Amino acid sequence: MPVGSLLPFSVAPHGSGSGAGGGPAGSVPGVGVTGLHWLGSAGRKLSGFRLTEKFVLLLVFSGFITLCFGAIFFLPDSPKLLSGVLFQQHQPPALQRSPLGSMDEEDGGRLARIREEHERALREAKDTLNRAPEDIQGDIQRDKERVQAQGRVTAGVRLAPRPFKAPIGVQGGEPSDPEVKAKRDKIKEVRRWQPGYLSCTAGGDAPRLPIPNMAIVCLVSGNIQGATIVDSLDTLYIMGMEDEFNEAKEWVEKNLQFNANVEVSVFEVNIRFVGGLLSAYYLSGEEILGTKAIDLGKKLLPAFDTPTGIPWALLNIKSGIGRNWPWASGGSSILAEFGTLHLEFVHLTEISGDPVFKEKVMNIRKVLNRLDKPQGLYPNYLNPSSGQWGQHHVSVGGLGDSFYEYLLKAWLMSDKTDEEAKKLYYEAVQSIETHLIRKSSNGLTYIAEWKGGLLEHKMGHLTCFAGGMFALGADGAPNDKTGHHMELAAEIARTCHESYDRTATKLGPEAFRFDGGVEAIATRQNEKYYILRPEVIETYLYMWRFTHDPKYRQWGWEAVEALEKFCRVEGGYSGVRDVYATHPSHDDVQQSFFLAETLKYLYLLFSDDDFLPLEHWIFNTEAHPLPINRKADRTIEGLDK
Numbered sequence: 305m306p307v308g309s310l311l312p313f314s315v316a317p318h319g320s321g322s323g324a325g326g327g328p329a330g331s332v333p334g335v336g337v338t339g340l341h342w343l344g345s346a347g348r349k350l351s352g353f354r355l356t357e358k359f360v361l362l363l364v365f366s367g368f369i370t371l372c373f374g375a376i377f378f379l380p381d382s383p384k385l386l387s388g389v390l391f392q393q394h395q396p397p398a399l400q401r402s403p404l405g406s407m408d409e410e411d412g413g414r415l416a417r418i419r420e421e422h423e424r425a426l427r428e429a430k431d432t433l434n435r436a437p438e439d440i441q442g443d444i445q446r447d448k449e450r451v452q453a454q455g456r457v458t459a460g461v462r463l464a465p466r467p468f469k470a471p472i473g474v475q476g477g478e479p480s481d482p483e484v485k486a487k488r489d490k491i492k493e494v495r496r497w498q499p500g501y502l503s504c505t506a507g508g509d510a511p512r513l514p515i516p517n518m519a520i521v522c523l524v525s526g527n528i529q530g531a532t533i534v535d536s537l538d539t540l541y542i543m544g545m546e547d548e549f550n551e552a553k554e555w556v557e558k559n560l561q562f563n564a565n566v567e568v569s570v571f572e573v574n575i576r577f578v579g580g581l582l583s584a585y586y587l588s589g590e591e592i593l594g595t596k597a598i599d600l601g602k603k604l605l606p607a608f609d610t611p612t613g614i615p616w617a618l619l620n621i622k623s624g625i626g627r628n629w630p631w632a633s634g635g636s637s638i639l640a641e642f643g644t645l646h647l648e649f650v651h652l653t654e655i656s657g658d659p660v661f662k663e664k665v666m667n668i669r670k671v672l673n674r675l676d677k678p679q680g681l682y683p684n685y686l687n688p689s690s691g692q693w694g695q696h697h698v699s700v701g702g703l704g705d706s707f708y709e710y711l712l713k714a715w716l717m718s719d720k721t722d723e724e725a726k727k728l729y730y731e732a733v734q735s736i737e738t739h740l741i742r743k744s745s746n747g748l749t750y751i752a753e754w755k756g757g758l759l760e761h762k763m764g765h766l767t768c769f770a771g772g773m774f775a776l777g778a779d780g781a782p783n784d785k786t787g788h789h790m791e792l793a794a795e796i797a798r799t800c801h802e803s804y805d806r807t808a809t810k811l812g813p814e815a816f817r818f819d820g821g822v823e824a825i826a827t828r829q830n831e832k833y834y835i836l837r838p839e840v841i842e843t844y845l846y847m848w849r850f851t852h853d854p855k856y857r858q859w860g861w862e863a864v865e866a867l868e869k870f871c872r873v874e875g876g877y878s879g880v881r882d883v884y885a886t887h888p889s890h891d892d893v894q895q896s897f898f899l900a901e902t903l904k905y906l907y908l909l910f911s912d913d914d915f916l917p918l919e920h921w922i923f924n925t926e927a928h929p930l931p932i933n934r935k936a937d938r939t940i941e942g943l944d945k
Contacts (some may be wrong), residue, residue, distance in 0.1 A: 419532050488907060578597050581596050615645070711725050815828075867902075
């Protein structure tokens with residue numbers, strides 16, 4: 305209530321009254337300085353008292369004032385009480401205090417509640433001291449997981465990977481067939497014999513190896529150090545090379561940093577570094593690898609800061625400034641690059657609990673769903689500002705390949721719950737078969753490229769992954785087309801093997817053509833090179849797993865023999881400049897995907913099916929195995945929506 309209803313006087317503003325230093329006529333000297341004035345008849349009655357009586361009365365009233373204000377400020381919860389008394393007139397009616405008579409009763413109840421809360425806190429503290437440390441840690445972890453699951457993880461918080469259920473088939477047994485075992489051991493020896501691999505740990509830029517100009521790729525896009533080390537972590541683990549794996553893991557823990565003022569390819573960093581770290585984390589359970597993957601994933605998020613959310617191709621990982629390749633159709637983003645983030649970013653959300661990673665890649669799908677597709681096909685270029693297609697060039701090889709791969713694998717990795725990804729994949733395959741897949745006069749099936757409605761009858765080495773993709777997706781093909789998709793996969797595998805078999809080295813060219821009477825042969829000098837690519841071997845692996853036709857192992861072993869004969873050099877394995885030359889020259893470079901993909905696929909080709917079984921694992925486009933997110937095993941509510 306207003307203070308005037310409690311006291312026989314009012315507190316006036318400083319300086320009020322008839323004079324600067326005094327009160328009304330006849331008042332006690334000095335009283336006017338306090339700003340106190342007698343009101344009405346009470347003031348007039350004081351004029352009849354003597355000076356000593358007035359002084360006594362003043363002392364009484366002063367004591368009364370002190371008592372009232374002391375009670376207000378020093379009672380429990382005094383700020384709330386003061387607010388309710390002095391400022392009640394400014395509060396909404398629903399918040400106003402009851403009259404003073406009932407206030408004491410309320411405060412008594414409040415004091416009782418305070419005592420009860422204090423006693424409960426003391427009991428909880430005593431119980432905590434008596435609990436085992438592991439129980440306390442468990443409660444802390446559960447609280448942390450609950451907060452993460454609710455999406456309250458901020459960009460400034462350092463995220464550690466969540467505990468996970470170890471996937472099936474991490475360790476494989478020895479092949480029972482002695483001949484198969486001997487071949488697998490040979491492939492492991494190829495991986496072990498890498499004298500230049502360790503030089504990547506020295507921190508140099510593509511270090512020179514024992515032969516002139518020979519270099520192993522230690523960097524990605526010339527910028528982030530350690531590509532070969534990170535890209536081959538899971539290969540080391542899969543092959544049981546424990547000492548080498550631990551050495552590489554130690555280098556990652558101590559030296560792998562993401563704070564340099566450098567520009568990187570978002571696509572390459574994602575498939576090699578993020579994918580490699582995630583895979584090694586899932587295989588080994590080493591938390592530092594998962595933490596590094598999350599840290600790097602956060603560094604890549606500014607690439608999505610475009611008007612559409614379609615990410616830039618290039619990103620300065622320190623400044624967060626992005627741009628696209630200047631040659632890419634008026635500054636467009638590239639289909640295979642922004643379409644090859646889904647698997648890794650979904651797993652970043654799975655292990656961190658932060659939904660932002662999955663949200664970014666799901667937005668890409670939303671943008672694509674709004675666009676018209678020419679003939680149901682996806683052009684290779686999309687402008688991230690306008691959200692419109694660039695040049696109408698369609699390829700299942702370079703610039704487009706892994707986009708289609710990730711549509712299928714997004715569905716499979718979701719434990720076949722991502723129905724949208726399934727629909728998009730099979731619709732895309734139908735359009736590819738209608739408009740791009742052709743058969744040569746001698747019966748070789750190939751996938752051409754589409755440029756503004758015109759076909760270029762060329763198939764790239766990169767396109768040879770499609771045989772494995774068709775086989776992997778055959779079981780879910782609609783309209784009873786499983787058999788048809790397997791036939792298509794086998795035909796692509798045969799064509800790609802022919803591109804190898806028709807060379808002097810038994811290694812396949814970068815691209816081969818079907819025109820002018822030529823079939824599965826490179827006709828241009830700039831298409832005759834081989835840089836240790838894995839796509840043909842990848843298709844052999846899938847075809848072996850699904851058919852167990854021995855020819856796929858035979859074809860794979862032919863590739864091993866060719867690598868040994870024509871690519872092995874003093875410092876490692878080098879690409880060759882002309883696969884049709886009987887004595888080819890070397891390009892003196894060992895790409896990191898040779899260790900990450902080519903040797904891994906060969907090793908698994910000669911392993912039993914229960915080693916990284918396909919019903920439990922999905923390989924990203926750099927051959928890094930990631931576990932299928934079984935719906936029954938998901939630990940974060942809402943991430944499967």
